[in-house]
Amino acid sequence: MVKKSLEKLLVDGKEIKIIATHGSIIDEKYTMEARKIASFMINKLGLSFGNVEFKILDNEEFAEKVALYGTPLPSWEAGQEKIIQENNMKYRQGVLYEMVGHKFYDPIGKEEYTAVYINQNDTYDEVLSVMAHVYGHLHIEYNNRLAKSINSNANKHAYYRDRYREMESRLDVKTVEKMYDYSQTLSGLIDMFPDFHKSKKNDYYSKEETYPEEDIYDVYKFTLENVRFNPWEKELLEIVYDINQLMKGARIKIMHEGFATFVEDKYAEEVAKYDIGTAFKMRKGILQVADVLSPAQLPYYLGFRLFKDIEKRWDEGRHGLLYDLLSEEEKRSYMKKENKGLSEILEIVKSYTDWEFIFSYADLNFFKSLVKEIEEKTNMMIDNLYGGKYPEYIIDMIKAANSAKLDPNILRFQLLLETENYGPMVYVPKGSFKGDKLTLRQDLSFLKRYIGKLPEEEIESFEEQASQMFSLDNKYTAASLRRLSKMWKIPVELHTMDIEGNPLIIESDGSKISKSSEGEGPKFEE
Amino acid sequence: MTSELGDAEDKYRRKIDEEDDLILTSTDIMDINDGKTVIKSIPVKINPMISYNGMGGNGEGEGDGDGGDDDGDSNEGKGGNGDNSKVKVGVDKRRLKQMMENWGLSFSKPGKKDKKLYRLLTAENGVDENQEKTIEAMLDRQMATGYFEKNGFKVDVRDEDMRYNFIEEKLIPNLSATFIIMRDVSGSMDTYGEFSATIAGLIEFWLRQKYEDTVKIRYLAHTDEAFEFDPRKKEDFYKLVANGGTSFEPAYKLVMDMMDGSAYTSMSPYKERIDYESEDVFLLHITDGENADDNGKLYNTLKKLFPRLTKAFYLQVGGNSDGFYKMIKAVDREKVNEVKSGNDVSYGNVKKVLDALLN
Numbered sequence: 021m022v023k024k025s026l027e028k029l030l031v032d033g034k035e036i037k038i039i040a041t042h043g044s045i046i047d048e049k050y051t052m053e054a055r056k057i058a059s060f061m062i063n064k065l066g067l068s069f070g071n072v073e074f075k076i077l078d079n080e081e082f083a084e085k086v087a088l089y090g091t092p093l094p095s096w097e098a099g100q101e102k103i104i105q106e107n108n109m110k111y112r113q114g115v116l117y118e119m120v121g122h123k124f125y126d127p128i129g130k131e132e133y134t135a136v137y138i139n140q141n142d143t144y145d146e147v148l149s150v151m152a153h154v155y156g157h158l159h160i161e162y163n164n165r166l167a168k169s170i171n172s173n174a175n176k177h178a179y180y181r182d183r184y185r186e187m188e189s190r191l192d193v194k195t196v197e198k199m200y201d202y203s204q205t206l207s208g209l210i211d212m213f214p215d216f217h218k219s220k221k222n223d224y225y226s227k228e229e230t231y232p233e234e235d236i237y238d239v240y241k242f243t244l245e246n247v248r249f250n251p252w253e254k255e256l257l258e259i260v261y262d263i264n265q266l267m268k269g270a271r272i273k274i275m276h277e278g279f280a281t282f283v284e285d286k287y288a289e290e291v292a293k294y295d296i297g298t299a300f301k302m303r304k305g306i307l308q309v310a311d312v313l314s315p316a317q318l319p320y321y322l323g324f325r326l327f328k329d330i331e332k333r334w335d336e337g338r339h340g341l342l343y344d345l346l347s348e349e350e351k352r353s354y355m356k357k358e359n360k361g362l363s364e365i366l367e368i369v370k371s372y373t374d375w376e377f378i379f380s381y382a383d384l385n386f387f388k389s390l391v392k393e394i395e396e397k398t399n400m401m402i403d404n405l406y407g408g409k410y411p412e413y414i415i416d417m418i419k420a421a422n423s424a425k426l427d428p429n430i431l432r433f434q435l436l437l438e439t440e441n442y443g444p445m446v447y448v449p450k451g452s453f454k455g456d457k458l459t460l461r462q463d464l465s466f467l468k469r470y471i472g473k474l475p476e477e478e479i480e481s482f483e484e485q486a487s488q489m490f491s492l493d494n495k496y497t498a499a500s501l502r503r504l505s506k507m508w509k510i511p512v513e514l515h516t517m518d519i520e521g522n523p524l525i526i527e528s529d530g531s532k533i534s535k536s537s538e539g540e541g542p543k544f545e546e
Numbered sequence: 547m548t549s550e551l552g553d554a555e556d557k558y559r560r561k562i563d564e565e566d567d568l569i570l571t572s573t574d575i576m577d578i579n580d581g582k583t584v585i586k587s588i589p590v591k592i593n594p595m596i597s598y599n600g601m602g603g604n605g606e607g608e609g610d611g612d613g614g615d616d617d618g619d620s621n622e623g624k625g626g627n628g629d630n631s632k633v634k635v636g637v638d639k640r641r642l643k644q645m646m647e648n649w650g651l652s653f654s655k656p657g658k659k660d661k662k663l664y665r666l667l668t669a670e671n672g673v674d675e676n677q678e679k680t681i682e683a684m685l686d687r688q689m690a691t692g693y694f695e696k697n698g699f700k701v702d703v704r705d706e707d708m709r710y711n712f713i714e715e716k717l718i719p720n721l722s723a724t725f726i727i728m729r730d731v732s733g734s735m736d737t738y739g740e741f742s743a744t745i746a747g748l749i750e751f752w753l754r755q756k757y758e759d760t761v762k763i764r765y766l767a768h769t770d771e772a773f774e775f776d777p778r779k780k781e782d783f784y785k786l787v788a789n790g791g792t793s794f795e796p797a798y799k800l801v802m803d804m805m806d807g808s809a810y811t812s813m814s815p816y817k818e819r820i821d822y823e824s825e826d827v828f829l830l831h832i833t834d835g836e837n838a839d840d841n842g843k844l845y846n847t848l849k850k851l852f853p854r855l856t857k858a859f860y861l862q863v864g865g866n867s868d869g870f871y872k873m874i875k876a877v878d879r880e881k882v883n884e885v886k887s888g889n890d891v892s893y894g895n896v897k898k899v900l901d902a903l904l905n
């Protein structure tokens with residue numbers, strides 16, 4: 021029994037329930053701890069979230085949940101994901117400590133819960149740390165505008181699974197699998213940035229008949245609307261479309277992980293008041309995750325650092341127009357106790373995406389210190405690797421070779437570019453579809469935004485790099501076009517560029533791939 | 547708890563063996579086993595998507611924040627080549643076959659025995675108790691249930707804490723091999739010394755690159771008598787000065803002796819029997835092909851020796867007589883790669899010889 025002496029957890033005047041379960045049994049110890057931490061989060065930091073169920077799982081169950089999160093259908097892809105995850109956990113590589121699952125509806129209590137999975141192999145201290153971390157994720161899930169719009173639900177997924185199994189039993193596994201694979205190829209063409217494209221609707225009085233009436237960025241949906249599929253094919257495609265809405269969550273990844281780590285750090289500070297040993301372990305765990313410079317850890321590293329920076333700036337009043345007008349000398353000695361750090365962060369988390377977050381809050385000073393840190397870290401790594409093995413002048417040479425002279429300004433734009441570009445942006449141009457051929461065109465208009473702000477001597481090399489990186493001329497694209505053409509049953513052509521930046525059209529009629537250098541190439545202007 | 551994934555894992559295994567238009571790669575997981583790093587490769591299939599060149603086919607942009615260097619390709623590179631110091635163990639038969647073919651080991655012996663790997667694990671029931679793990683489990687339980695906070699440290703072992711040793715046995719294909727380099731250093735090889743040393747050296751270098759620890763190289767030299775050379779002084783082996791008569795029979799007889807474990811002349815302190823039953827044995831013979839001795843006796847020795855070899859390579863440098871060249875082909879056409887070559891240490895010629903020998 022959970023002790024009644026604990027105060028009720030109230031969020032916006034409504035009581036919330038938090039339980040930790042081990043199989044079908046409620047784990048009292050962890051439930052108590054989870055409630056204690058939640059109470060700190062809600063009352064001291066002002067977070068808000070709904071009912072939570074912490075499920076403590078062993079490796080195999082955990083791997084299955086991870087696989088089901090991204091691929092809820094019982095397909096071969098889910099099996100593959102499970103096997104990879106299970107092996108990762110078995111050999112303790114890339115270990116997942118926790119995962120926030122989808123919301124689910126509890127029919128007995130008639131309430132909605134969020135499932136949170138915790139690995140059984142975590143130590144006791146790790147579990148506490150992880151719980152604090154998870155509340156940060158939950159706050160974003162319940163409050164962020166974009167996260168709320170995604171709306172994934174475990175009950176819905178269970179229904180999808182049933183439908184998928186029924187399809188498999190009525191038809192046969194291979195037929196369903198083929199369609200499933202095709203839908204996965206299409207899922208790369210879901211529009212992740214519907215709010216970015218300026219819609220230019222047809223003039224109301226125009227008598228011109230064009231189809232589509234505007235540039236269509238959601239090619240998946242366009243396919244669903246314009247190709248005649250069998251009913252079961254259409255249903256499967258719709259299911260995968262709905263599931264893949266999850267991908268939009270990538271747009272708040274840095275904020276998600278950064279905020280969760282920030283909150284975890286806050287809790288470690290609280291713990292330090294009465295149990296310095298545990299707090300030290302927690303701090304160490306945080307640094308292990310958030311202090312590592314690698315592409316995979318970037319969201320933790322950057323998000324955590326940036327939130328810390330914001331907290332400091334807003335606590336000390338170092339922001340705003342008036343502050344910016346001060347001279348460097350005055351800025352250094354400036355101090356105005358405002359203590360607005362936390363409330364500012366909660367505001368950011370509510371409505372921003374990564375791009376807006378970095379664009380408006382990461383200033384040049386932040387990136388200057390980041391560049392310095394990166395340099396120090398690389399040098400330390402080189403010392404660890406080669407120190408003692410080679411004479412010092414050689415180590416200095418290695419350091420000099422590795423220190424790419426980073427411009428803070430360019431680093432900033434690289435990051436912004438990454439947060440608004442998770443894969444090729446492809447669209448069906450306005451008025452291009454006449455029924456005999458599907459035309460796709462690559463959109464690179466976002467590049468213009470960055471080129472304009474680069475120093476002049478950099479522009480040329482940037483453009484050269486861009487055409488090497490952003491060209492779509494590869495085997496993956498060719499295979500995708502072949503599949504698209506089979507699905508549409510008409511030829512499909514893609515306007516892109518080759519690695520030298522010249523216009524290129526790749527066309528497929530379902531079996532052959534042909535290329536020609538005509539056409540306009542990708543779109544650069546907005 | 548019923549599994550929500552159902553038979554998805556079986557579907558995956560079937561998918562890997564199927565021929566379709568998906569892209570096959572693999573993901574590697576490292577494990578420390580017997581003091582060696584063993585890499586477990588899991589085959590992975592990917593649905594193609596329209597993707598950028600710079601990002602290695604990943605759907606999500608996984609760029610790095612620390613500037614201009616491209617990280618995209620390094621992930622892919624790991625799959626195929628791997629670090630040479632590590633042993634690779636495939637989990638999938640098909641993948642294993644693919645790897646063997648890449649390593650040029652596709653012609654390994656059919657009856658070769660698998661190697662056994664043992665690993666000590668702990669289990670919750672068994673015979674052989676592991677006290678350390680038992681105490682650990684007891685502490686874990688005490689921590690988790692709050693017993694520790696109340697009572698402090700107390701030895702209180704319950705049934706559920708008991709841990710036992712459990713030995714896992716894993717069969718991995720035996721990839722080890724022996725390579726015998728046999729050089730003719732008789733008087734007639736005088737002019738071809740440099741060429742024969744170059745070829746033998748290059749082949750040894752290639753073997754070390756490809757197989758590293760898994761291949762044992764034995765050095766043999768012969769005039770009208772044969773002896774094994776000390777592998778620690780292999781530089782001298784390549785500098786041997788040609789003199790004396792030529793006879794092949796003692797050399798091949800020596801190889802037989804090495805396999806049988808009987809006594810033979812050797813300048814090496816190590817006399818290890820070649821275990822031809824459980825590993826691949828390759829033989830390279832470099833000579834000018836002029837055998838001065840009885841051909842009938844030689845033919846009999848070859849007849850006995852060849853069934854024990856996985857593959858023989860025969861390189862004839864210069865020379866006038868075709869006798870032995872024809873004879874070695876007649877013994878076993880399948881098992882021998884033979885080349886005749888001029889005495890030209892140019893890049894083009896050496897490459898041609900190596901290509902023909904090792905195809």
